[in-house]
Amino acid sequence: MDTQTQAARYSAKDYKSAIKPIWCPGCGDFSVLSALTKALAELQLPPGRVAVVSGIGCSSRIPAYTSMYGFHGVHGRALPTAIGLKVARPDLTVLVTGGDGDGLSIGGNHFLHACRRNVDVTYIIMDNQVYGMTKGQASPTTAPDWEGSKLTPEGTGVNPFQPLAIGLAAGANFVARCFTGDPNNVAEIIVEAIRHPGFSLVQVLSPCITFRPEQKDWKRLVRTAPVEFTTDAARAARRLMTDDGFNVGKVLYKGSREPFRPDLGGSGATVADLERQFLR
Template sequence: MNTEFDPKNYRSDLKPVWCPGCGDYSVIAAIARALANLKIRQENVAFISGIGCSSRIAAYASTYGFHGIHGRALPLASGVKVARPDLTVLAAGGDGDGFSIGGNHFLHACRRNVDMTYIVMDNSVYGMTKGQASPTSEADWCGSKLTPEGPSIPPIQPLEVALAAQASYVSRAFTGDLAELTRQIEEAISHKGFSLVHVLSPCVTYRPEQRGYKDRVHQEWTPTSNRAEAFQRLLEDDGFATGTLFVDPRPPYTPMTAAPASMAEIEADFAI
């Protein structure tokens, strides 16, 4: 066996801050497996994250990484990929980071279709700040002192938003199914364009009831490139269907190119 592409080599020796039982452990394991399976060398990967429990993930990989600021993983990752198209770029974070403070970037990253993979670990709670309602929390979830009567506003529907914003790859996985999660991440990395992997990742500390996710998820979707069909699936979705929802082969973003010119030629435009 070729040990160079052993998943273990894709993990750093840093001990995660995550609680025992956190779904995010499966995500780092799946990313390591996916990169090993795809035979992508560590130094050719840039793994970008924002702020939150799950955003700590970048440092738990042995690739190049950037643990940036809250909500801005996607533009930072876009900057890496556009500047260095040769790199494999992953972005990751939580539901608050991606859909609340980073919501605008999420929309435009979907539209822009830069060739990178965005893995959102959704646990419907802000864990790092000790359990406040997130943009995917239920309107009547009363577990936070900040909103003791519940956030009272309906949760955002990330996959509907992604489709509406023209994402070219959309899937959903559950951390309890490592094989399917790994499969989706591999598929997303291989997809040429912006890929969203929405991961149901239970928070056992602030949302202990999410331990029950394992009984609710159902592998449902096979890829379609028909937007109407994808939307229809989401309208019928109970929030626990998993699989690859939508794949659009539209070409990824590339910046404008021009015929090469020397600095002297560029400067000549100013001469009178």
């Protein structure tokens, strides 16, 4: 439906549920929820035809806060759940939401293979560089010298994971980074991600001011990425490998790989046809 010429059927609030989020005041995830509903209103997708799939963690609570079909599964397994759904039901719009721990640590293998498989889903990863739900442990994107956790009082000493560079190398078909300080921009990027065929990866810097109060400074540290997106994976990779993680607000890469979409049409064979091979 053309939203320019026809009155919008759905507004952003039509995509919200009545359930109050469990998030702390000031959590970046509120912005993502709001941006997500704005994006869907922009796309005018009927809520009954959209599914939001997540794993475990603060940001993984999003499905129940929307009015769409939701699946809140186990820790780290949102991507395969969403992939199974989308492959079996290609008519649905499938979104995956979650945090850095859920998607990149316990779900790390699925992240690689989801990028590789390139099923037409949009993965919104809310990166706050900390495990919030378990009260403040280092995540795979935490800096090695962060000493704020009792579990790793000397810091982790482990290099952080680079979600976008790794996602790109693994085959993600769309790569973008944005910041919750600019929810309209987050909404725009989600719209583009949903529209782009294949696996779309959106990293949203989403501060956890409870366990990482220093992230309040992110609004000063981020800058609008100085370049427009590229369709050249090698160029996108060079940019990602040299950036400091604070270039936001832009799509960085748009690929043109054919999405994984098995033909469900069948050959017209019946079960009786299958049985014939066994007959003696």
